[in-house]
Amino acid sequence: MSYLIEGETGDWEVVIGLEVHAQIVSKAKLFSGAATDFGAEPNSQVSLVDAAMPGMLPVINEVCIEQAVRTGLGLNAKINLHSVFERKNYFYPDLPQGYQISQFLEPIVGEGIITLDMPEGPREIGVERLHMEQDAGKSLHDQDPKRTFIDLNRSGVALMEIVSKPDLRSPAEAGAYMRKLRAIVRYLGTCDGNMEQGSLRCDANVSVRPTGEKELRTRAEIKNINSVRFVMAAIEYEAERQVEVYEDGGNVVQETRLYDANKGETRSMRSKEEAHDYRYFPDPDLLPIDLTQDFVDQIKATLPELPDAKKQRFIDDYGLAIDDAATLVADKETADYFEAVAKAGDAKLAANWVIHELFAVLNKASLSIAESPVSSDDLGKLVGLISDDTISGRIAKDVFEVMVTEGGDPADIVEDKGLKQITDTGEIEAMIDALIADNPEQAQQYRDGNTKVTGWFVGQIMKASEGKANPQMVNELLKKKLG
Numbered sequence: 001m002s003y004l005i006e007g008e009t010g011d012w013e014v015v016i017g018l019e020v021h022a023q024i025v026s027k028a029k030l031f032s033g034a035a036t037d038f039g040a041e042p043n044s045q046v047s048l049v050d051a052a053m054p055g056m057l058p059v060i061n062e063v064c065i066e067q068a069v070r071t072g073l074g075l076n077a078k079i080n081l082h083s084v085f086e087r088k089n090y091f092y093p094d095l096p097q098g099y100q101i102s103q104f105l106e107p108i109v110g111e112g113i114i115t116l117d118m119p120e121g122p123r124e125i126g127v128e129r130l131h132m133e134q135d136a137g138k139s140l141h142d143q144d145p146k147r148t149f150i151d152l153n154r155s156g157v158a159l160m161e162i163v164s165k166p167d168l169r170s171p172a173e174a175g176a177y178m179r180k181l182r183a184i185v186r187y188l189g190t191c192d193g194n195m196e197q198g199s200l201r202c203d204a205n206v207s208v209r210p211t212g213e214k215e216l217r218t219r220a221e222i223k224n225i226n227s228v229r230f231v232m233a234a235i236e237y238e239a240e241r242q243v244e245v246y247e248d249g250g251n252v253v254q255e256t257r258l259y260d261a262n263k264g265e266t267r268s269m270r271s272k273e274e275a276h277d278y279r280y281f282p283d284p285d286l287l288p289i290d291l292t293q294d295f296v297d298q299i300k301a302t303l304p305e306l307p308d309a310k311k312q313r314f315i316d317d318y319g320l321a322i323d324d325a326a327t328l329v330a331d332k333e334t335a336d337y338f339e340a341v342a343k344a345g346d347a348k349l350a351a352n353w354v355i356h357e358l359f360a361v362l363n364k365a366s367l368s369i370a371e372s373p374v375s376s377d378d379l380g381k382l383v384g385l386i387s388d389d390t391i392s393g394r395i396a397k398d399v400f401e402v403m404v405t406e407g408g409d410p411a412d413i414v415e416d417k418g419l420k421q422i423t424d425t426g427e428i429e430a431m432i433d434a435l436i437a438d439n440p441e442q443a444q445q446y447r448d449g450n451t452k453v454t455g456w457f458v459g460q461i462m463k464a465s466e467g468k469a470n471p472q473m474v475n476e477l478l479k480k481k482l483g
């Protein structure tokens with residue numbers, strides 16, 4: 001099921017590569033001791049290094065190196081024991097140094113792989129590299145009618161730039177890549193993945209070509225997209241725009257474009273002629289990073305179970321379907337919540353309740369799993385009551401509703417409201433006998449071979465018992481009595 005754009009001249013394929021900037025979880029910046037907390041008063045977290053005062057020298061923050069290596073290992077990537085910081089030179093008001101310290105020719109992490117769980121099966125997307133670099137400051141245009149202010153709090157904050165190969169072929173794959181990458185860095189604790197706060201930002205390189213063509217055509221780069229939904233929408237718009245350009249006899253130009261979420265379109269920001277010549281060269285203030293294999297191995301030994309491994313374990317140990325397992329491991333909190341519910345015994349039932357009933361409640365109220373009105377312990381108890389036949393699945397939905405709106409222990413709710421399932425054969429038999437006696441016509445229909453009438457009988461018994469009769473027992477006893 002491939003994604004193709006139908007043009008007037010034929011079908012077009014989309015080729016996408018993503019460059020993701022992920023802010024490293026670290027108390028201090030990449031080359032200074034200034035704090036990195038989000039939302040602080042402007043210019044309150046700026047050291048002399050971050051403000052690029054003359055004579056100030058950068059000092060590498062070892063935690064950031066560990067985090068970059070940890071991320072590389074989580075992406076199954078090659079760790080380069082030798083890497084080099086370089087200066088990327090450009091002038092911009094929010095960049096007081098006049099250059100960004102980045103890595104260019106020799107990044108700390110080389111090629112890796114991210115596996116996507118697509119509906120049509122797994123897809124392996126290549127990671128080209130991961131390098132460390134500093135963030136720039138921020139221009140504030142909305143504080144004064146005439147002037148622009150600069151906030152340097154972000155100046156010098158450590159980033160990992162993670163560059164994919166041009167392996168993605170649809171907006172859906174790009175979205176899945178972003179979600180998977182975010183899940184991995186969150187599991188690793190190397191980036192909080194918060195796209196609204198800018199901890200994870202995406203530049204998308206997009207080009208199109210007629211299906212079957214081998215060469216890559218000219219790409220446009222869409223800068224700084226800050227939500228997964230926008231990444232997908234921006235790519236879809238841009239790909240269709242390019243197809244139109246070619247089909248109108250034009251040529252796509254290499255340029256940087258911006259995505260306007262309000263209008264749902266991309267527009268040109270600067271063309272290749274205006275592109276910077278960054279004049280990279282090794283930063284003379286910083287020594288190359290030379291890691292020992294021992295340092296890398298120590299980090300490797302502390303890696304947590306990552307989404308792919310967890311997914312496989314959920315399939316093997318709990319017997320979950322691939323889709324359900326993939327859904328549950330998409331974020332670590334959900335996976336942990338599910339495992340706590342599954343302790344009740346029936347893991348498949350637990351998965352169903354988390355994915356269908358709980359997610360519906362959370363989505364409706366825009367809550368995260370951490371804010372769930374029902375604790376994993378209580379949901380586990382509810383699942384336990386279903387699997388030991390105390391209540392039916394139907395009644396469980398009513399109990400769950402009470403748990404969501406009023407809270408409380410499911411066993412108490414069942415007790416208080418008298419919702420226990422009727423599994424006493426005598427009691428059910430008596431109900432059936434009365435029903436048959438009152439409805440001889442229907443009973444005769446059954447005996448005449450119209451077995452469909454069983455459904456009517458079951459419905460009547462369930463109604464009479466207010467949904468509490470065990471449906472399976474009702475079915476069995478009905479057959480016996482009518483036959």
Ligand code: MN
Nearest residue numbers: 021102133161
């Ligand atoms: Mn960058």
